[in-house]
Amino acid sequence: MTDVQTRQPNEAESFSGAISMQVSIPQAPPSDQTAEKPIAISARNVSAWYGAKMAISGISMDIHKNSVTALIGPSGCGKSTYIRCFNRMHEFAPNARVEGTILVDGADIYEAGVDPARVRQRIGMVFQKPNPFPTMSIAENVAAGLRFMGVRSKSEIGDRVEASLKAAALWDEVKDDLKKPGIALSGGQQQRLCIARTIAVEPEVVLMDEPCSALDPVATLKIEDLMRGLAERYTIVIVTHNMQQAARVSDYTAFLLMGDDGAGHLVEYRPTADIFTNPREKRTEDYITGRFG
Amino acid sequence: MSTFQQSLILARTERLYRRRKLMNRVMTGAMIVAVGFAIVPLFLILFYLLKEGLPGLSIDLFTEDPNRPGRAGGGVHNALVGSGIMVGLALLIGVPVAIGTGVFLSEFGQNRAGAFVRFIIEVMAGIPSITIGLFVYGLVVVNQGHFSALAGALALAIILVPIVARISEEMMLLVPRSLREASYALGAPRWKTVLQIVFPTALPGIITGVMLGLSRIAGEAAPLLFTSLGNQFYSTDVTAPIDSLPTRIFTYATGPYDYWHEQAWAMSFILVGIILIVSLSVRTLFGSRVTVRQ
DSSP states (O other): OOOOOOOOTTSOOOHHHHOOSSOOOOOOOOGGGGGGSOEEEEEEEEEEEETTEEEEEEEEEEEETTSEEEEEOSTTSSHHHHHHHHTTOGGGSTTEEEEEEEEETTEETTSTTOOHHHHHHHEEEEOSSOOOOTTSBHHHHHHHHHHHHTOOOHHHHHHHHHHHHHHTTOHHHHTTOTTSBGGGSOHHHHHHHHHHHHHTTOOSEEEEESTTTTSOHHHHHHHHHHHHHHTTTSEEEEEOSOHHHHHHHOSEEEEEEEOTTSSEEEEEEEEHHHHHHSOSSHHHHHHHTTSOO | OOHHHHHHHHHHHHHHHHHHHHHHHHHHHHHHHHHHHHHHHHHHHHHHHHHHHGGGOOHHHHHOOBOSTTSOOBOOHHHHHHHHHHHHHHHHHHHHHHHHHHHHHHHHOSSHHHHHHHHHHHHHHHSOHHHHHHHHIIIIIHHHTSOOHHHHHHHHHHHHHHHHHHHHHHHHHHSOHHHHHHHHHTTOOHHHIIIIIIHHHHHHHHHHHHHHHHHHHHTOOHHHHTTTBOOSSOOOOTTSOBOOHHHHHHHHHTSSOHHHHHHHHHHHHHHHHHHHHHHHHHHHHHHHHHSOOO
């Protein structure tokens, strides 16, 4: 870490400005001032189960708007389970159960009568492996969410497809091949296509579940740059195994660890700069310095 | 370690190596023989069909209706049309039911109701086709008082349903979970996910299944013998008896005239040819998409 750039969190960052090959640690505000950014998701005491097995135990976190929040921790600590609770994807697992409250803009998404599909339109998700729809072209993939929402107007769909592909930094590479199948793209392009597909429905939050773990380093960097740019419009929560990645892209970092009960617990959640330079917990320090995990 | 000891070890590994090589040859040989047993009959059938069927092939066979028995010449135009009508009707009746069943089983069938339907489908697939013919005879022909193309098509559809339903279920289940998740994560409700994502992804495989079912029913004679009966004359009336290739092959092959035998061989050749052409064209049309991405 030779070149530690300093950056104010609210300072608008040009796209290329975020493209820095050096490890840059954003100078996030001290933890006692984190409240200055509005809260996008407020999770209180969230526990989740697969059948009788508890996967995460009583995790509370406030996710800040227009920021990148990274969840790090060793395998099996419940990072993915936790963010899957944010868009109600957890309930697709057999016998899955969630307890606690998750407020999005103050509204409880687990309240009776809430349509999970509606929740997922507001909180998009990008998965570990790129998963474009194999029967659809590039343009159709990006438009898929709009069609699910019932958007019919061709011109509106065309505009949104172009805007989303541009926002996902894919437009220049595919603008002449919009009718080609989405799965014909390379892995990194497919993942950016999936990001375009997710932001096409204008969600408030984009959850990313290890979005780079199936990609090579160059494609990974592209996605990371993208995340920094997207954070200006969206709230991003990313699960990653890669601590350097968390340090590079995130404003806030949460460290999760499996407790003696076999379920994931939140160990520390603070601005990224603080957690990587001055961890409060011994376990956090051991993990980020590579003593385990 | 002495050189003597080393030579002993070498001799032993040498023996072991030779034994493995021999075993490798024996097993490879056994498999080639097994493959031969599987393939040789197929080629024999094709060869025989070519040898016996080609001489009887002529334009007349496709365009003329049968002459009165005993008078050589004529064709099997009526049987070709009849088979086309009945197979087409059977597909119209059977395919929607079968695909619906397959979709139900894959998407909503992970429970006792699904297990029950799956069991019924297994049993249906095992019923001899002549029994299905008999069932339709009792249900439709006896009640109507006459044989009909519709009754034949119904019998064929009943044979078709379990084949296509099982393949549809399997193809739907092959669609990777990640695609369903991608759809749900975009805010699609379950029914849209099934109809707009899972089903189109599985469609090439399902079409292959339909072709498999088509090949099966196009060659069925037994269930047609007492449902559509067969017809000496050209008819397109679905409420009347109608001719079909398999029943005409049966009549001609067991009949007394040499030109009948020749035409029976030619019809068998045509039947296999049609099935081959249909499967090959479907495979080239959908070939690139038949394999479901994992």
